[in-house]
Amino acid sequence: MEKLREVQGSIVAIPVNDIDTDQIIPARFLKVTDKAGLGKAAFCDWRYLDDGKSPNPEFVLNQPEYQAASVLVAGNNFGCGSSREHAPWALLGAGFKAVISTEFADIFRNNALKNGLLPVIVDHDTQQQLFSLAQEDPSTTVAIDVEEQTLSMPDGRRVDFPLDGFSKYCLLNGVDQLGYLLALEDEVSAFEAENPQRVVTTA
Amino acid sequence: MTSNGKAQTLFEKVWDSHIVREQSEDTPAVLYIDLHLVHEVTSPQAFAMLRERGLTVRKPQQTIGTMDHSTPTTPRDAAGIIPVADAMAAKQLDTFSKNCADFGIPMYALGDEHQGIVHVIGPEKGLTQPGMTIVCGDSHTSTHGAFGALAFGIGTSEVGHVLASQTLLQNKPKTMAITIDGKLGAGVTAKDIILAVIARIGIGGGTGHVFEYRGEAIRGLSMEGRMTVCNMSIEGGARAGMVAPDDTTFDYIHGRAHAPKGADWDDALARWRQLPTDDGAAYDKEISIRADELLPMITYGTNPGMGMPITGAVPSPAEESDYNKRIALDKALAYMELAPGQELLGKAIDVVFIGSCTNSRISDLRQAAQFIAGRKVADSVRMMVVPGSQQVKKQAESEGLHEIFRAAGAEWREAGCSMCIAMNGDQLQPGEYAVSTSNRNFEGRQGKGGRTFLASPLTAAASAVAGVVADPRPLMAAQN
Numbered sequence: 001m002e003k004l005r006e007v008q009g010s011i012v013a014i015p016v017n018d019i020d021t022d023q024i025i026p027a028r029f030l031k032v033t034d035k036a037g038l039g040k041a042a043f044c045d046w047r048y049l050d051d052g053k054s055p056n057p058e059f060v061l062n063q064p065e066y067q068a069a070s071v072l073v074a075g076n077n078f079g080c081g082s083s084r085e086h087a088p089w090a091l092l093g094a095g096f097k098a099v100i101s102t103e104f105a106d107i108f109r110n111n112a113l114k115n116g117l118l119p120v121i122v123d124h125d126t127q128q129q130l131f132s133l134a135q136e137d138p139s140t141t142v143a144i145d146v147e148e149q150t151l152s153m154p155d156g157r158r159v160d161f162p163l164d165g166f167s168k169y170c171l172l173n174g175v176d177q178l179g180y181l182l183a184l185e186d187e188v189s190a191f192e193a194e195n196p197q198r199v200v201t202t203a
Numbered sequence: 204m205t206s207n208g209k210a211q212t213l214f215e216k217v218w219d220s221h222i223v224r225e226q227s228e229d230t231p232a233v234l235y236i237d238l239h240l241v242h243e244v245t246s247p248q249a250f251a252m253l254r255e256r257g258l259t260v261r262k263p264q265q266t267i268g269t270m271d272h273s274t275p276t277t278p279r280d281a282a283g284i285i286p287v288a289d290a291m292a293a294k295q296l297d298t299f300s301k302n303c304a305d306f307g308i309p310m311y312a313l314g315d316e317h318q319g320i321v322h323v324i325g326p327e328k329g330l331t332q333p334g335m336t337i338v339c340g341d342s343h344t345s346t347h348g349a350f351g352a353l354a355f356g357i358g359t360s361e362v363g364h365v366l367a368s369q370t371l372l373q374n375k376p377k378t379m380a381i382t383i384d385g386k387l388g389a390g391v392t393a394k395d396i397i398l399a400v401i402a403r404i405g406i407g408g409g410t411g412h413v414f415e416y417r418g419e420a421i422r423g424l425s426m427e428g429r430m431t432v433c434n435m436s437i438e439g440g441a442r443a444g445m446v447a448p449d450d451t452t453f454d455y456i457h458g459r460a461h462a463p464k465g466a467d468w469d470d471a472l473a474r475w476r477q478l479p480t481d482d483g484a485a486y487d488k489e490i491s492i493r494a495d496e497l498l499p500m501i502t503y504g505t506n507p508g509m510g511m512p513i514t515g516a517v518p519s520p521a522e523e524s525d526y527n528k529r530i531a532l533d534k535a536l537a538y539m540e541l542a543p544g545q546e547l548l549g550k551a552i553d554v555v556f557i558g559s560c561t562n563s564r565i566s567d568l569r570q571a572a573q574f575i576a577g578r579k580v581a582d583s584v585r586m587m588v589v590p591g592s593q594q595v596k597k598q599a600e601s602e603g604l605h606e607i608f609r610a611a612g613a614e615w616r617e618a619g620c621s622m623c624i625a626m627n628g629d630q631l632q633p634g635e636y637a638v639s640t641s642n643r644n645f646e647g648r649q650g651k652g653g654r655t656f657l658a659s660p661l662t663a664a665a666s667a668v669a670g671v672v673a674d675p676r677p678l679m680a681a682q683n
Binding site (some may be wrong): 085 | 367
């Protein structure tokens with residue numbers, strides 16, 4: 001994972017509540033064995049017309065003025081549904097570095113953080129303000145500071161967002177969490193010595 | 204109760220007994236994982252990571268694999284093989300076989316007599332036991348909570364963490380008690396309970412929480428019914444849902460292949476009996492629902508929270524005061540091509556799907572078969588019955604259920620996730636309406652442009668016969 005200290009970029013809004021992972025990337029794209037090339041499948045069924053090929057001109061991500069956007073502003077409860085990590089892989093592949101919403105589904109949020117896609121939780125009014133700004137002026141940019149845990153709005157207002165300390169450390173330093181777990185070998189072995197194995201799948 | 208006398212919930216007992224390192228200000232808790240279930244779709248990138256870093260699987264003997272998501276459910280060929288027509292799916296399945304073989308993980312391949320949906324085979328083989336921590340790269344891992352296990356879905360990075368370390372970093376979730384008191388009426392099932400719960404709390408209502416289902420109606424459910432309820436916890440936003448283990452649980456586990464035997468059984472039973480929530484233990488949230496007030500449920504919209512009693516009418520966006528909810532409802536009704544105020548009873552349908560990790564177990568198939576026996580699937584309807592595992596299929600065939608379904612005009616398929624996820628050839632065509640026993644009615648979930656009404660196996664069977672969305676209760680009364 002690369003270091004992520006700040007995200008500065010223009011915003012695009014999909015003001016829809018409860019965007020589920022089947023919309024972020026439909027299941028038929030999950031037959032892959034790697035992470036590459038999933039960006040083109042992001043929001044596929046909203047992005048293309050019924051033929052699956054022609055871009056839907058109505059859909060905001062197809063509009064020329066939003067092509068440079070790297071921050072997605074979404075409705076409440078973004079990323080609900082399946083555990084597929086293909087969802088953050090697809091969003092990153094489509095050029096997004098952060099998603100702003102009032103609430104994220106638990107598994108999506110975990111998956112996003114492990115891949116350097118920043119989930120930014122804001123209050124309802126900030127979300128609505130961003131929806132309006134994105135619609136009125138596609139060149140609207142925001143700055144998100146990971147260290148400070150702040151989102152800087154175009155009017156200069158700074159909005160705090162929550163981020164657990166460990167995820168923050170991993171983002172700032174570009175390290176993943178597995179190294180931490182592997183370093184606990186002695187503690188894990190001690191746990192195993194005290195707690196008999198519950199099932200043996202190989203038996 | 205703990206040694207210090209503090210009353211604890213079922214969740215807290217299981218959580219506390221799996222802490223390798225306590226949560227601190229800087230780091231989440233490190234939780235030990237007793238059982239890791241893996242399948243072909245969410246594991247390849249995790250195995251690739253192990254290879255890149257030269258890591259091994261720490262506990263292959265606490266890991267088990269099965270093929271389910273991208274597998275076809277079409278009939279076997281003359282040699283008894285289930286052919287995989289899709290080249291990408293075939294490659295994914297081959298990759299999975301190689302990964303499991305290379306890392307020493309036991310695995311049930313497509314067509315094997317023990318293969319099936321990951322959340323069906325765990326309990327079936329007695330691997331799912333009370334008090335365990337169970338994870339899988341699949342959000343419906345919550346199913347296993349029916350046994351009083353803490354079971355939840357994880358992403359592929361976390362699959363890699365568990366493979367390599369047998370542990371996970373987790374922030375402690377909150378708890379929510381969902382009490383279902385009273386008795387269910389005829390024709391009202393476990394599926395109707397959970398659809399009613401989700402309709403009540405909404406699909407984000409449980410975010411950050413672990414559910415514990417309690418009360419007389421939950422105690423009265425079979426293990427398979429409890430699995431149906433816990434399965435859809437994630438549809439209410441909760442990663443896990445649990446039911447305290449009791450004699451129903453123990454009777455189900457006893458004698459299964461991986462269940463403890465002899466003196467180990469007695470030890471396990473003594474441990475398991477300590478798990479139920481102590482009197483006076485507190486939950487962060489509590490709700491309750493009366494079972495006797497529940498009717499068969501059906502969804503009308505594009506998320507599982509958009510559900511109503513089957514006799515109801517589709518709500519009107521104009522009457523929704525919350526702006527965001529109004530927009531969401533508008534969008535859902537446009538996708539579903541339904542009108543505000545419209546009743547769903549009598550709505551023509553194209554497909555009925557009985558299957559998925561929610562409702563593909565033997566009791567689900569028995570219920571549907573009993574209803575459909577002596578009746579015919581309407582000419583306008585394609586009905587697919589997909590058993591959850593090869594063992595369920597075998598049991599159903601030994602009881603002649605497959606003949607009942609076939610005689611009625613339904614398709615009897617091989618085991619797998621099938622049309623619940625529509626990545627294996629089983630899918631709706633654009634514009635089609637289905638009554639489905641699966642768990643998600645998201646846009647395109649069962650095939651691009653397809654429209655899903657989620658319901659119980661009984662409602663699905665009744666609708667298949669009627670050719671329209673139908674309430675099973677009058678037809679059941681006629682049968683008796």
